[in-house]
Amino acid sequence: MNWIILIIAGLFEVAFASCLGKAKETSGTESYYWFAGFLVTMTISMLLLIKATQTLPIGTAYAVWTGIGAVGTALMGIIFFKDPISFWRIFFIITLIGSVVGLKAVSSH
Template identity: 85%
Template sequence: MNWIILIIAGLFEVGFASCLGKVKETSGTTMYLWFGGFLVCLTISMLLLIKATQTLPIGTAYAVWTGIGAVGTVVMGILVFKDPVSFWRMFFICTLIGSVIGLKAVSH
């Protein structure tokens, strides 16, 4: 169950990073709404990370949380913010995914 909580926390990390990207692109009321989304996602992500680390090793949980956030943010950047896609960028994202899966596999 705590792995599911950790995955959800990682997805909210993607949310707060994406909201930051939208804050940078907007102004006025829209900017404040995106900033509010950032604060909500940040709070939920941190609370879920704290919950997950009550039974998972902190090093593993943090690495998985940041890995999910990094991969998700890159995907959001490509799909929403039109970030460039290159072979090496995708290669290293795949190695990061493999590392997260490996951490899950060797954790007790």
């Protein structure tokens, strides 16, 4: 169950990074709404990470959380923020995914 909580925490990390990106692109009241979304999703992500680390090793949980956030944010950047796409970028995203799956596979929990 804590692995599911950790995955959800990672998805909220993607959400808070995306909100931060949108806040940067907008101005006025709209940017404040995106910043508020950033604060809410960051808080949820951190609380879920804390919950997951009650039974999962902190090193593994943090690495998986940041890996999900890094992969998700990179993909969001490519899809929604027009970040450049290249062979090497996709290659390293795939190796990150492999690393996250590997950490899950070798975890004793």
